[in-house]
Amino acid sequence: MNVSTYSIKDLEQLSGIKAHTLRIWEQRYNLLSPKRTETNIRFYDDDDLKLILNVALLNENGFKISKIAKMDVREIRDEVVRMTDRTLTHDDQIHALTISMIEIDEERFDKILSTNILKFGFEQTMLNIVYPFMSKIGVLWQTGAINPAQEHFISNLVRQKLIVAIDGQVYKGGGKKFLLFLPEGELHEISLLFAAYLIKSKGHKVIYLGQSTPKSDLEIIYRMHQPQYLMTVITSSPGAEQVQEYINDISFSYRDSEIIVSGYQVIGQDLDFPANVKAMNYIRNIKEYLEEIEPVFQEK
Template identity: 50%
Template sequence: MSVYSIKDLEHLSGIKAHTIRIWEQRYELFSPQRTSTNIRYYNDDDLKLILNIATLKNHGYKISKIVAMPPQLREQEVRKIGEEDQTYEDQMSVLTLAMIDLDEEAFSLALEKTIEHAGFENTMIRIIYPFMRKIGILWLTNSINPAQEHFISHLVRQKVIAATDKLQINESGPLFLLFLPEGELHELGLLFANFLLRKRGAKTVFFGQTVPLEALEEVYHKLNPEYILTAMTTKPETGEVQKYITRLGKRFQECEILITGNRIVGQPLDIPKNIRIMNQFEDLLAYTPQLAV
């Protein structure tokens, strides 16, 4: 079972830690365990409870009424809300609950409902990626089991690939090569970028995970792309990032190189002239206005 700090509960539910502490004292909602240094920590059941409370509060229920409900009634009220139009916060709560329980059916149903209502692209940008960022932070701090993060990533990956497969390839569109550096396995963002570019008329060649620069250079000279797009989430190692992007800039001088990821966004680096940093997906689309629908 995963364990969460009170900040994790705040992060996932949107309810301030100070408020959670007040409720804990006033209503005895939780019975947190304590570490050897007397720091509170919470379990999956506590997280489920705070997510249900957050959903009900977002729909006008007062906390006094929520805590007076028997647990079964509280869950029934949350399910009723789930059958109606949901806010983005509600949808992320549903996805989080599905992740905790490793419930593929619940996750898929919630995702399909949202896609039907908001469209695939909006669902990814407004719900899935904010959700994945939250989960990624918990994964990096060892608050959740890595299996839970992989479970969700795999399901989302399937949806992105399926949506991309439905798009026609525009042979006359500007050519993008998409790859991840050696050792980099976090390809979900790059897969979605591939979808966005193809949807807007670009021709893309997707190489995926852990691609050596020597191999990329060989196909670069064969295909002569206008753009190269990559992401650096965990690789290269922190001390190697500057050296790596310098090599990228020199080896692929005749095209524009677009880079995103934690290893490079907001970092004090010397960026070669033919490299542009992308903070988010909207930056990618703004940089290629000729592709906009």
């Protein structure tokens, strides 16, 4: 497994501590020990990232940096574990999830998620903790700062939670039909799975095709079910140069349905959306969109 390396900007983005402040801490307290490449470029490793995340969490919760600097790595980590066990602020939990990812600590990651789900419910945990966390991770994964193994580790654990939650939503008939799929070559399905959960929780029917759906399979299932809505998320495939063509194609092919699109290749891009295609900038928008659709009255 390749070792992850981080720039000081990466540390800033993940920890929320400004690069200028990190440099001061480095110089004044020797908190960080940057390495250098053969061309003399400074970089940081997983241990540095874990340390600064823990330091940031303690500092945000009232520990003075001068006191933290006198603690060894184990003392810092033990204090953070105690803190995240007793406090449930969203930022604290996002920090704790990030550390669990770096350490590939499945038990800790699962405990954090399960505790928050019990406290806030599944939907709010996803919206306020998991999504902000994965947004940070997603950006760094795309730039190569996060090791693919770490990203896969996290995605699979979140995916497991989502599948269990989706299975708990029993379709009772009625509502609209939603066909959910990812384009060929697209494997990032967390957003699509959460959309499936939200749609089912509102009483609608979900036909879920998932990752890398061949065009021919999509056409067959579409003809079979005639859904009123299609939804897809474009994170990495098709590439930026092909996204407009892809959107135009599915718009024409499924012109009798409304198509919802989202993902990194859609959000904030200079794209033209046909009349039957609606771009969703964030998963919260999907929730709001569902609330505008004719409600389904379910038996209690």
